[in-house]
Amino acid sequence: MLTWNTSGITSQGEEFQRQVLALVRTFDAFDVENDPYQEHDFGSLLVEDLRVLFKIDYYDPSREAASSDPADATDTQRVMTIMLADEY
Numbered sequence: 030m031l032t033w034n035t036s037g038i039t040s041q042g043e044e045f046q047r048q049v050l051a052l053v054r055t056f057d058a059f060d061v062e063n064d065p066y067q068e069h070d071f072g073s074l075l076v077e078d079l080r081v082l083f084k085i086d087y088y089d090p091s092r093e094a095a096s097s098d099p100a101d102a103t104d105t106q107r108v109m110t111i112m113l114a115d116e117y
């Protein structure tokens with residue numbers, strides 16, 4: 030999976046980025062409210078008083094269009110975007 034940090038995340042410095050990545054990797058607070066389809070492709074967390082969001086999108090192999098079958102790993106490129114909430 031390709032991970033892309035927005036400019037808001039990178040502007041907070043390397044230590045902040047390490048903290049965010051560690052929290053995203055261990056995030057498991059999925060419930061009916063924030064994950065109604067049980068896809069685990071979105072999350073929201075608080076890091077140093079900043080709201081951070083992550084979202085996984087499913088692209089075709091060229092990453093130019095949506096994947097025709099996100100469940101097919103041979104036909105899908107997953108891209109996780111990590112951003113500050115105010116960048117959404």
